[in-house]
Amino acid sequence: MPTPQLPDASISAVERETGLSKDTLRIWERRYGFPLPLRDAHGERLYPQEQVHKLRLISRLLDRGLRPSQLVAAPLEALIARASSDSGGSARAPEDGELLDTTLRLLAAYDEAGLRSHLSVALQRLGLQRFVIDFAARMNLRVGEAWSLGQLSISQEHLYTEQMQHQLRQGIGATYPGARHPGVMLTTLPGEEHQLGLLMAQACLAVEGIRCVSLGVQTPAWEISEAAQRQGVEVVGLSFSEALRQKVALQMLKDLRARLPEQIEIWAGGALWARLRRRLPGVRFITRLDQLPRVIADYRAQYDTWSEHTG
């Protein structure tokens, strides 16, 4: 990969790129001797790209539940071995991946027009629900994988995101606005700027005929709480990508839970929660979109029972 030479990064740049706090970076240096950044003329840390890269890798492995002591001091090769053994190890059959492969090929070739028409055809052929659950969800994984392997550049990933977003909105726009229960407000918490997960959820809700209000990304907790109450929704749906740290996300979820009235449920979606250990009272975790219909059915069963008794 002919990457142009990037300058060394400041500590706040590294914090932004890896999600590791400045404090953490400094204390690792003190305790484990890594990262060991250069210093500028003024004694401030300058992290070479090589170290940033390793930190990114470590950060990802941490999210899988590995301990820092085993990672931070380890040589790069050991980390790569771990990274690939752990996730790629789940030897998946190539499955019916023709749609996926074609998409990836168009993307690799920077073929924007081809991509647009390909996705559009896929949407028409599969219908919105299967487009989202069977295709888009898997495609996101493939693209993320290809990116982390260096097979796709950032701009290609952006191109993909943009086109996919376009198709999803086309699909959602074509559905008739629903009115069924539960009324859902969709958004993401501050720091989570990925729209795709949100749109995929919105599509799944739309095909269920649900009344669904999306606020887009990054709504502060107190705003979510106020808006949910004023709109009279029954569920607040939040999307989380793996870019966010689970710990941070949990903290924000707890905070939101404390602000919302009890009778409003929180549905927290995204692959981020796949490795979650603890539960959180009053929050429903949805790790895969294909679980959504089940969750909705559960809610409706409960709601119907409730309204039978009281209405």
Added chain:
Amino acid sequence: MPTPQLPDASISAVERETGLSKDTLRIWERRYGFPLPLRDAHGERLYPQEQVHKLRLISRLLDRGLRPSQLVAAPLEALIARASSDSGGSARAPEDGELLDTTLRLLAAYDEAGLRSHLSVALQRLGLQRFVIDFAARMNLRVGEAWSLGQLSISQEHLYTEQMQHQLRQGIGATYPGARHPGVMLTTLPGEEHQLGLLMAQACLAVEGIRCVSLGVQTPAWEISEAAQRQGVEVVGLSFSEALRQKVALQMLKDLRARLPEQIEIWAGGALWARLRRRLPGVRFITRLDQLPRVIADYRAQYDTWSEHTG
């Protein structure tokens, strides 16, 4: 509003909610004597909601360019006065704003369904070009104004953005992919996360029949450069909202200009440039979308002359 009684917030919680870094919070306390949090049994800061609220207000005012020294030490009432007085001053004529007023009214009422249908009707009636130039552009201003006057909440602004984005994408999706010159690649630079300007530009380009590739928001300069050359576009279009600092933006523009081959033009759009003094060689500034057709015509005239002589 029956807000549940919230516990005092830790410093990291305040950082999350106000966007002010821990360092900033601590140094304000040292310098200005505010915020002055309680301490828990272990000496750690605990911010009462009242202080958090004031910090949020300060944070907003800072974004408008006010200085911390005048805000942090000031009493709450003075801040509130400032917040309301500062922006409302530019008493402008109401102009032919029926569409605008209705939109604002629906937004104020949190009427999502009404908003959706209203915008959709407006798009159908005006057509994509006039929808963007005559309506969306003005509406954005109105919404921003209403927000800064405290008439709209963040969540209402999000609701507006989301719905508008939806309509724009519907409109763009309905246009036939163009192939006319110049080929344009659209994106924003890192730090600029507003999509709406980008989509409005994309719509204007689409109705001109232009081949237009959007990479979405926040593409690093080196990626833009590489992608532009691989895609063979003739123009890189960038959108800038007023959220970005002009100085920072200019610096990034210069950097991008240095990376791009000379024959690829840069078109920099957005209200941010309205107060620009200096010019930047090789960069065309477009402060209002209605100038875009003219710029395109200029380019084509130039291009045609050029291709007559060489082709």
Added chain:
DNA sequence: GTCAATTTTTGTCCAGGACAAACGTGCCCA
């Protein structure tokens, strides 16, 4: 008025100490 130089303001960085919450381990008991 415009531009450059200077002063003030302001946020980020640093070091190194402290500690609580999370985590792992070993043990007991059902």
Added chain:
DNA sequence: TGGGCACGTTTGTCCTGGACAAAAATTGAC
């Protein structure tokens, strides 16, 4: 086998207070 409890270890966040660079405001010269 598995669930609960006590114990040591790991780990991230918080603390203080000093320093300084970048940004903004001010001054001064032309």
